[in-house]
Amino acid sequence: DAGITQSPRHKVTETGTPVTLRCHQTENHRYMYWYRQDPGHGLRLIHYSYGVKDTDKGEVSDGYSVSRSKTEDFLLTLESATSSQTSVYFCAISEAGLGENTEAFFGQGTRLTVV
């Protein structure tokens, strides 16, 4: 398995509280991604990063922010958690660049429950 570690693996939090999920990689890949997975929706991209301090929005970015201060770490923050953000969150990494052909590797996921 690619060196991707997500933490925590499980979390229960209350509505309105801030939550930060961490993705750590040891592969030195340039690109990192946060997805969420919900029944009936497959995996949907929240945010991604194409380098240190370089990030952009994905399809479902509302209510989420990200930061990448080091190559190896990509943080996803829910500023004020809502029940609609209850989901399984996956981090992914890839070497992909413009026109490049490469695969992505996924972490084991974080199950977040907002009550």
Place this chain on the structure above:
Amino acid sequence: DAKTTQPTSMDCAEGRAANLPCNHSTISGNEYVYWYRQIHSQGPQYIIHGLKNNETNEMASLIITEDRKSSTLILPHATLRDTAVYYCIVRVGLGGGFKTIFGAGTRLFVKA
């Protein structure tokens, strides 16, 4: 990225070949076909990818039609551990990298 269409679910007998189809009729010339799978509660796992030619690795074979509008993932000797959701994805290497949205995929049940 081009849209893909896959059957919702399929069954396969253990030890037999599992053939998973995918339609991608709007694929562009520079888009690759990727296959991933997701075993229950785990992160998606890369299987194989290709552009025009058929590809084979230790996990599977990928057959892409000449017009590239469809493809088939073949697991040559399916085992119970191959029970998973299989995602067919078509993408081009965008400046943002792997900005791909996974659809619902095909749920493969391998039965003893």
